[in-house]
Amino acid sequence: METIIQIKNLGKKYDIRHQKGRYVTLRDVLVNIFKNPFRFARQKAKEAIGISGKEEFWALKNINLEIKKGEVIGIIGGNGAGKSTLLKILSRITPPTIGEIRINGTVSSLLEVGTGFHPELTGRENIFLNGAILGMTREEMAKKFDAIVEFAGIEKFLDTQVKHYSSGMYVRLAFSVAAHLEPDILIVDEVLAVGDAEFQKKCLGKMDEITKKEGRTILFVSHNMASIQSLCNRCLLLDAGKIIKDDTTIKTIDFYLHGFSKNKKEVVLAEKKEIPAQVLKIKTENEKGELISEIQLGEDVILSIEYSVNKKIDGFNVGTLIFKDDIPVFYSLDSDEEERLLTEAKDAGFYISRIKMPTSLLKEGEYDIQVVFGGVEEHYNQNAFIRTSIINTSDNLTNKSYRSDRRGIIYKKIKWETKKI
Amino acid sequence: MTNLTIIRPNKTFSLKDFKEIWKYKELLYFFTWRDFKVRYKQTAIGASWAIFQPFVTMIVFSLFFGTLAKIPSDNTPYPIFIYVGLLFWQFFSNSLSDTSNSLIANQSIITKVYFPRLILPMSAVITKFADFIIATFILVGLMIYYGYLPNINGLFIIPFLLFITFMISVGGGLILASINVKYRDVRYVLPFFIQILLFVTPVIYPASIAGKYSWLLAFNPMTGVIQTARASLLGTTPINWTLLGLSSAVCVVILVIGVVYFKKTEKYFADII
Incomplete structure (x- = not known):
């Protein structure tokens, strides 16, 4: 058979800078040049010789x-x-x-x-x-x-x-x-x-x-x-x-x-100082505090996120999303749940945040958890994912009826009442 | 097989691009057809809007600039004098603003399907050209009413004027459209810019009003177009060939810059739009 497509050594690079939440306006660029002419010149020079500070993503x-x-x-x-x-x-x-x-x-x-x-x-x-x-x-x-x-x-x-x-x-x-x-x-x-x-x-x-x-x-x-x-x-x-x-x-x-995809109990991301806030490590634990990559049906996963804030950010918040086959399952679970946190600033430094994810509501299968950061002005999406499997190895036969190949994602124990009429 | 496509990082501008546009001419037709069709859907008077806009502008301008302010009009009735100007001006300015928006307006298609991107700005101008044709009927009416006969040489030059206007709009539109993809400022600046441009183009006044500075106006390519249109249709002045030559030259420069800049930025449209 003849070859119809041949791909050789293909690569595609994105600059993370381009992926910020809002449009760059000409005004932003001009203001930036006039405010910091030297920094702008240095940045351009660095870009020209290829050691620029912006983050690359292949x-x-x-x-x-x-x-x-x-x-x-x-x-x-x-x-x-x-x-x-x-x-x-x-x-x-x-x-x-x-x-x-x-x-x-x-x-x-x-x-x-x-x-x-x-x-x-x-x-x-x-x-x-x-x-x-x-x-x-x-x-x-x-x-x-x-x-x-x-x-x-x-x-x-x-x-x-x-x-x-x-x-x-x-x-x-x-x-x-x-x-x-x-x-x-x-x-x-x-x-x-x-x-x-x-x-x-x-x-x-x-x-x-x-x-x-x-x-x-x-x-x-x-x-x-x-x-x-x-x-x-x-x-x-x-x-x-x-x-x-x-x-x-x-x-x-x-x-x-x-x-x-198994056996990833923690995901470590390379350190990059240039972006304002950055995920360093994501871990999944069970309620006993043991590192795990799979959890029993009906139990909650505890997500632990280590991150660095490289400059003071207003209204900083950590957001998490649980995906099943690319589709978000829960409305994002964010750290700004209280009103005062919406605008509170976070100083530069290293932090660790923990959250109990409501995975006890989900049926068996593979789930991807994503961590994103947001500020008042923009959010920083770093492609930080960890995968958790919900498994069912218990002998409890009631649970066996929640087979993973059935339709639906949410799992909740229910009680039937039936009588003859 | 003759269908070999090679995808490489640095695609530069070449003759192949023109061939490709020719290959996609049907898509060009369909985009134009769509824009025209959609524009007057759910309007009560439909395509009559294409006449309404220049017609009402003509009346208002004639009243204020012609009758009240008594702006000279090279010894022709002011309504017909300004209508010739408005006809070309609105073709140009409407094309420019639609072209500069054409990529953003079609961003959902750009990020999903490949086709030569140049087609979008081109179809925006062609759509406006259809409006121009419709609005021409008023001009014919005015010429009959005021008893003007265009001279025969004049009629031959009109298509050339349209061609220049078309190319300036495409060229300028390409530059603005490429910038607009990255910097959305364009859509705020443009209406204001076009308004200013109206006043430095001899639409509501004859170029002669600027006296010894009228050569400055000549660098605006639309000056040559509008002056020549008046000369050939109304016989206001003899056709100024130097002026027309200068307009053509500026038009070529704008078009070349537009195409080159557009091709240079084109490949990243889908990434940053």
């Missing part, structure tokens, strides 16, 4: 990959592993910092359903607009128009403005346009997470049909292991911007679920 590093025509490749990995960045570079939305990619064919990317849909336009108009944005020619669209409408099942609402559509109809129409693309390579991000289960199945079926019949190459990012397993024959696992496993789908998924 979202991807040393990626080498060869993809053959007709392969369907799944890409999995935790939060911030670099999956989306890889897809964005492949679809030419953002350029790599180093390295090279050779693509031998046409590419369509589907990073979101309904890109460019305009609420004021009708379904018919949006089919043409969206098709053009995704790279279809007018001829192609005219030819496939009926098939698209039929697949989406919206014949009756074709001339209704999309803003009056239900969200289900909207997604069906959007996906239907995308499903009728005919590129050599199709790049798909987690787009199937929307839409009802039945339609998801239909979409997966359609994708399966496309690849099997027409020999199309597909790159597919998903958190849904079942859909990866049913579609892909090869699977990549990304972690911290690197490919750490490239194997058959079954082997990679097995490695991801069982081998790789």
Whole structure:
């Protein structure tokens, strides 16, 4: 089989400076220059010779990959592993910092359903607009128009403005346009997470049909292991911007679920003085104070965060989020729960904060806990994650009914009352 | 296969970019079509707005500047004098403000799909060009009413004037749009900037009013465009070829700077928008 995509030594670097919460305004820049002309000059000089103080973050590093025509490749990995960045570079939305990619064919990317849909336009108009944005020619669209409408099942609402559509109809129409693309390579991000289960199945079926019949190459990012397993024959696992496993789908998924993420009872982050506040270490403990990486169903995890504050920050607060498959489960659990803490300043120094996470409310499975810092003006997102598994090894049979493969995330013991009437 | 794409860190500006825009001409058409369609949706009088705006401005300006302030108008009726100016001016200023906003307005598409980004500013100007065409009908009406016949040479020069206006708007718009991606100040500065620009362009007054300093106005490329339009449509003055040449030169400079700067910053739009 011929090679259709070849990636050599690919890397993508972001400056954390760019990722602060608000927009840089020209005024900020000018004020900064006039207030501290010497510091500005020094900063520029440092940047020029490459020892600048800003923090670099490699979202991807040393990626080498060869993809053959007709392969369907799944890409999995935790939060911030670099999956989306890889897809964005492949679809030419953002350029790599180093390295090279050779693509031998046409590419369509589907990073979101309904890109460019305009609420004021009708379904018919949006089919043409969206098709053009995704790279279809007018001829192609005219030819496939009926098939698209039929697949989406919206014949009756074709001339209704999309803003009056239900969200289900909207997604069906959007996906239907995308499903009728005919590129050599199709790049798909987690787009199937929307839409009802039945339609998801239909979409997966359609994708399966496309690849099997027409020999199309597909790159597919998903958190849904079942859909990866049913579609892909090869699977990549990304972690911290690197490919750490490239194997058959079954082997990679097995490695991801069982081998790789465990045994991290604490995460230590490299020290960088330049950012105002910084996570140094995250630990997970049980109620007895022992370091753990997994906890029994129904128990709370105690999160202990060591961090440094490098300059005085107004309204400093520590925030935590619990994710399940990239979806935050709880409203963020922040340290500014009291009103006076909203504006209280924190002096420079080293701190340790502890919080009991309400994991006793969650069912079995893998959870990612993220730590972020906020101030009055901005927040500092450092990509600080730790993973905890909730397991159930007790003999308690009541708990056994809360199997992890069932739907739902929240777990709470309940009591039934039944009597004959 | 001929479809080889190579993705590398430093993509510089080349002839290939023009070929690519040609390849994506349908998308250009669809963006223009969308903007035009969406703009007058849910309005009572629809595309008549394109006429309404310059028409009402003309009446108000004629009343205050023409009748009350008695600003000279090169011996032509003030309403038709100012309407020619307004027609080109509004095409230019509306294009400029829409272009500078075009990237931000489409940020959800920019961060999700690849296409030559140059298409967005271009389609913004084309949409405004459609408005220009609609508003031209009023001009035809005014010319019949006041009994003006354009000279034949004049008619040939109008497309060239439109071309210059188009290119200045694209060029200037590209610069502003690229800055706007990084510094949102642009959208606050621009309306104010355009207002100032109106007064240093001979729209409501003839260039001759500036006397011996009128050469200063000539560096504003819209001066040449508007003066020439009046000369050819109304025969106010003979066509000043030096002035027109200067306008074209400034237009080329703005366009080149715009395209080069845009291409230089283009690759990071998706990262910082």
